[in-house]
Amino acid sequence: MTVSGPSQVVHARAPGKINVFLKVGAVLDDGYHEVATAYQAVSLYEDVRAYPAADFSVSFSGSVDTSELTTDGSNLAIKAARALARQAGYRGGVRLEIEKNVPIAGGMGGGSADAAASLLACDALWGTEASKDELLAIAATLGADIPFALTGGTAVGTGRGDELSPALAKGQFHWVFALAEFGLSTPAVYTELDRHRERHAQDIFPAQLQPTVDPDVLQALRAGDPVMLAESMQNDLQAAALQLAPGLGSVLELGEENGALAAMVSGSGPTVAFLVPDSDSALELQVALSAARLNAVRAVGPVHGARLIHD
Structure with a gap:
């Protein structure tokens, strides 16, 4: 990665998803499960605007009630931004403004879409020029659905859901x-x-x-x-x-x-x-x-x- 100077504002958008098929494996020794899922990205979107800042912050608006969302370091969008900054060696921060339209804690990957859009927005804002593979690798460390929010379309997910392979889908x-x-x-x-x-x-x-x-x-x-x-x-x-x-x-x-x-x-x-x-x-x-x-x-x-x- 290389880092150039930040621009003024970057707008990124990521979709929610549905698991049209989700099979859950037996519980493993570490308490997790392997899954086999068919993801489809759908036209409910999260919009993230990233502004230059000295520290990391996030605020929310949108068509769903966001009053219960955390805005501290535990928020997935903040975690995504910090992870990219660490990997790129970027020493500044970002102010994230997120317009939410995907249900919260609703099984449609809204938080994962926030994180995916934040990665893309911060990469462009900071000029870190991360490759798609680098962004996907960061995404996979943060949550199983985030790599799919980056790629969209239709895909098969295995492992924890983050090992993706594209699936053909015709029409709408x-x-x-x-x-x-x-x-x-x-x-x-x-x-x-x-x-x-x-x-x-x-x-x-x-x-x-x-x-x-x-x-x-x-x-x-x-x-x-x-x-x-x-x-x-x-x-x-x-x-x-x-x-x-x-x-x-x-x-x-x-x-x-x-x-x-x-x-x-x-x-x-x-x-x-x-x-x-x-x-x-x-x-x-x-x-x-x-x-x-x-x-x-x-x-x-x-x-x-x-x-x-x-x-």
Whole structure:
């Protein structure tokens, strides 16, 4: 990396994601799990503006409630900026202003998108000229979903979800998301999954140590076929999320009753994702969910990963 002088402001944007398939392996000795997932980046975006500063700070605005977010060194965007500065030998700081539109603690990778956009914005602001591989390596040290937020599109993730390989996807898939007014802790959902598997050990197959993505999912994505994808979508974390937030069950049912091809908790939840055939169906479902006093938004996928925006 080389470092040149900072510019005045840099704007970067990164997408949220959905795991159209998520299989979770058995718990390992270190308490973690290997996963096999098919990611799709969707058109709900986090916008990060980076300004020169002597120290590191972050503030939030946007269409979602950001009042509970931390703004100290534990924030993922700050961690990303500091990690890049350390690697590049940059001695200044950055002021990050983040406009959030991805649900917080909603299983859609909003914090990971913040970190990915912050890496890209700080690299441009500071003139560190990091390569894509260097940014991906930093991203992988910060969280499993951050490398995908950088790359976007559609990808298979293995290991902890950060070992990515691109997956072909034809056309556009249409999604409706029911956003919850609360969050779920990802570690808590994984812990509940382990308990669920212990409770039902006699009734379910033992989890694999190294799970794989179902070939039917990849075929459906390649074909651009929402009906085929609906039949093969899976999320091992859904049972645990429903155990922690039983009310999500009625949200899943409501979507299925109003035209969704498939309904699934997104990632670790509590956002619920509905796959629909087309844009008209998406609008109809959004109206039905809104009539039930749910906060519903529409999106399409796949979309590009983190990129610079020239205002």
